[in-house]
Amino acid sequence: MAIGSFAPISMANASSLKTLSYQDYIPLQRTQLRNQFVSFPLFNPDLGSLKSVLFSLTGEVEGSVKIENGDAAAAFITASLGADVSVRYPDGRELLAVLPAASVSENFLAGDGDLDFIGSSVKTFTGLRNTKTEQLILNDGFDFLIGLGDINLPVFGDGKSQATGAGNLLAGFQTFAGAKLKVVYEYEPLKRTITPEPINKKVPEPSLSIAALTVVGMGLWLKNCRLAGKTENFVANFRDRKPKLY
Structure with missing residues (x-):
């Protein structure tokens, strides 16, 4: 389960439609992410008729990389720290995915012939971080979100880091990924007719x-x-x- 519990964000009017929003998150963890879930309430059908559902997924990647140039000549090397973050349907199918990445490029001196992270052809980059957001709107096919109680959607985070620019190089990555999911229900409220109760004023009867x-x-x-x-x-x-x- 996600460490941060779901929280309602807002409830707003849009002409005759209303919206109800929730969000949950997975904190940064070492990839590969498995057995992680975001949780939020199902749409209560007593509120009205659900018209659409907006999913907004923000993926976060953070980490470091150590690179050594193994070529006999200097090289311009680029390292990309990335993570493929996705939210799945309850049955495991992919619902929405995002690929945040943080890149760094540097000139490297020629290597000494040994790929051992020792020497002047080695550099370390820390504090690499980035986020990316993707959205998906469902105008149908959202029956799995209607009901009472909460729903848990699986979250996956796979490392997608790489280094390029030299024919011979050694790269070591530390990759952490996290996710935040926002869900917005747009619905038409039920129309309820309120009939006022009649006011009956009783005249007090005399004692005699x-x-x-x-x-x-x-x-x-x-x-x-x-x-x-x-x-x-x-x-x-x-x-x-x-x-x-x-």
């Missing part, structure tokens, strides 16, 4: 119904009427009573 209040009111009214009637009878009786004489 109108009918109950009416009954209570009638009872009080009748009670008042009875009291009023008793008072009138008492007053009338009092007026009619005659005082007794003893």
Whole structure:
């Protein structure tokens, strides 16, 4: 697995389409690269309809070279430090490849007849480094990228270093290769219709119904009427009573 875990890069609008990006990388390692993988999420079909997939592969090469001229005369020698970096389909077929290379050229003195990296005809070059990026767009054939979870794609890195310019020369290379893969999903989002829920405002019911209040009111009214009637009878009786004489 890659040492650097996948990370989302961006999510942007493009008219009605949207994009979702991820990237993963393989750090510099000695060639030949095997059993290395870049990982990123599959496209979730719940997001919408996938329209295209962009792959952007950046290959990196770094290292050094030691060269000895073995010719009897001076020579102009060029050394190229390179690596063939590729990302494969899950079944091993090549998906995308890139060949970064770093070159150096120098004049070399005539050799002493022995190819042993000793003498004035020997030079060493360190810190050679370069990167190169290639892209691929899939407008179909990307069903293997649709689903849930993550996908792991194999990464290979094969050394492609060489030296030329003399009929007799000795070259020793130290070649390291790395890779960074960026994946961009372009898709049309699902159209979802949101129906607002109706707002029902309930009028609070009174604790006593109108009918109950009416009954209570009638009872009080009748009670008042009875009291009023008793008072009138008492007053009338009092007026009619005659005082007794003893």
